[in-house]
Amino acid sequence: MVATYNIIIYLYTKLLALAALFNNKAKLLVKGREAQVVKALPKSLWFHFASLGEFEQGRPVLEEVKSKYPDVPVVITFFSPSGYEVRKNTALADAVYYLPQDTFKNARQFIDSINPVMAVFTKYEYWYHYFKQLHSRHIPLYVISGIFRPGQVFFKWYGSLHREMLKMVTWFFVQDIPSKHLLQNLGISNVTISGDTRFDRVWANAQAPKALQHIAEFKNGKKLFVAGSTWPADEALFTQLINQHPGWRFVFAPHEIGDSKIAGLEQTLSGILTVRHSNIEALNEQTRVLIIDNMGMLSALYQYADMVYIGGGFGAGIHNTLEAAAFGVPVIFGPNYQKFKEARDLIEKGAGFSINNQEELLTTVNRLMANEDLSNAAAQIAKHYVDSHIGATNTIMSYIIDKHPLL
Structure with a gap:
């Protein structure tokens, strides 16, 4: 299954390079990845977001973690240009990158460089080699505001590799009860129903727009x-x-x-x-x-x-x-x-x-x-x-602070 996954990633890389010839979004991603230089850090807090929407969703936790651990550099990665191009200069991070393509070599080199003491992925984005590197190095990996549906690949007969990825996650903070039950049906019990951090974000925005x-x-x-x-x-x-x-x-x-x-x-x-x-x-x-x-x-x-x-x-x-x-x-x-x-x-x-x-x-x-x-x-x-739905950030932070009191 890993070999098949690697072939898919390889083909996707080639198709992305082709698309970059006529699609500006693909061009930004390809050129951005090629141009970036990942700086070495002694340690970091790594937050990954698919795009701008996930950044805003995970932002309350990012802000709280940065406030709690101000001396630890924050690294943010994006998959999509719509996130990177808007937030590449955010004051909430010490470094912002496009996530390099998910290969064994890229994942190893990237994690070697940024040396994360923990990684936080918001809602989705499951990348086998990055998860494998974090898991093998015993680096805590948290998925926040996660949500699962029966139609997702994790719950299909052909989803064994994706189910393996789920088992590399240290803790899931999910939005609702059905998501927890779906994970439990796979034998995954390291789950807390925290709710959705987007409520905290939009609530805070509405208080002082x-x-x-x-x-x-x-x-x-x-x-x-x-x-x-x-x-x-x-x-x-x-x-x-x-x-x-x-x-x-x-x-x-x-x-x-x-x-x-x-x-x-x-x-x-x-x-x-x-x-x-x-x-x-x-x-x-x-x-x-x-x-x-x-x-x-x-x-x-x-x-x-x-x-x-x-x-x-x-x-x-x-x-x-x-x-x-x-x-x-x-x-x-x-x-x-x-x-x-x-x-x-x-x-x-x-x-x-x-x-x-x-x-x-x-x-x-x-x-x-x-x-x-x-x-x-x-x-x-x-x-x-x-x-009535705010509070997910406090639930997540209580767990993180308890597990990483001194970081």
């Missing part, structure tokens, strides 16, 4: 609809909604902000007066839509929203609904949400609404707009849902 004066000025006492992390399939649904509600203002924060992507959104909304955030001085009373063409604003944008749409539900899956829910806002999203427990919970409680097409978007929004009691109830439920 960054003020965005130009957004307040754009809203100017009117109702504001924020569409966050949208893709073209999401954006195509909105023209009629915007035209039906001239008293509302709309902000789009697309998931991808390249010039061609923003131009595509502008074309989709042709006939509606739009302004890019980079041209904020062009805002006037007739502007209906503000398009955010930079990174890092979305989590603060939600404080001004009266209603929110979260993108991704017509593709691989919806993006972060909790950032908006933490501010007490009704949340709408597309049909592909089943893998996200928080989305299922929000729907069940009446604070989240899934739509399948433009007609359902119009119906849902119009119903919420017309029924203030329904909208207010959804907002209160969303906020209470987040407030």
Whole structure:
């Protein structure tokens, strides 16, 4: 099985190099890995994140560990450019790298260089050679905010290598009871139900959000609809909604902000007066839509929203609904949400609404707009849902401090 895994990694490396010829994201990853020089450290605390979303999810634990052990360097690795490029200069780390491709040689050399005294992986990302190196060196490996579903490879007849990886983890901190039961069915008992650290992150953000004066000025006492992390399939649904509600203002924060992507959104909304955030001085009373063409604003944008749409539900899956829910806002999203427990919970409680097409978007929004009691109830439920689920970071830190009192 290891030989098959190595072949897959080798083929993936070749395909990634080919993709880098015409895909900017692949190019950033390939060039970033080639250019980086990993500096030797006497010891470190290693945090790995797949992408930016996992960084924000694991950030509360990262901040607490750094505060508790300020003299130990922190190394952060990312798999995706969307995480690395945004957080490569974060003050929370002493070094930030792309995770080198998962080979025996790379894993050995990387861990030799950074000398981690413990490693923390957030939610997922299971890499055989890195896990094997940590395990063989008796370096504690923690998976935080883990979540497991029966359809995952770990629970398939062909998933023996992945099950082996699970058994290399020192301790799992999982989001829910079903995840713990699935691991227990594999004979894995080193599990704590801690909850999801994202709740701690979004709750903290909602307590002291960054003020965005130009957004307040754009809203100017009117109702504001924020569409966050949208893709073209999401954006195509909105023209009629915007035209039906001239008293509302709309902000789009697309998931991808390249010039061609923003131009595509502008074309989709042709006939509606739009302004890019980079041209904020062009805002006037007739502007209906503000398009955010930079990174890092979305989590603060939600404080001004009266209603929110979260993108991704017509593709691989919806993006972060909790950032908006933490501010007490009704949340709408597309049909592909089943893998996200928080989305299922929000729907069940009446604070989240899934739509399948433009007609359902119009119906849902119009119903919420017309029924203030329904909208207010959804907002209160969303906020209470987040407030009642904080605490995962404290659970995880209690364990880490107990096991590593002096580090």
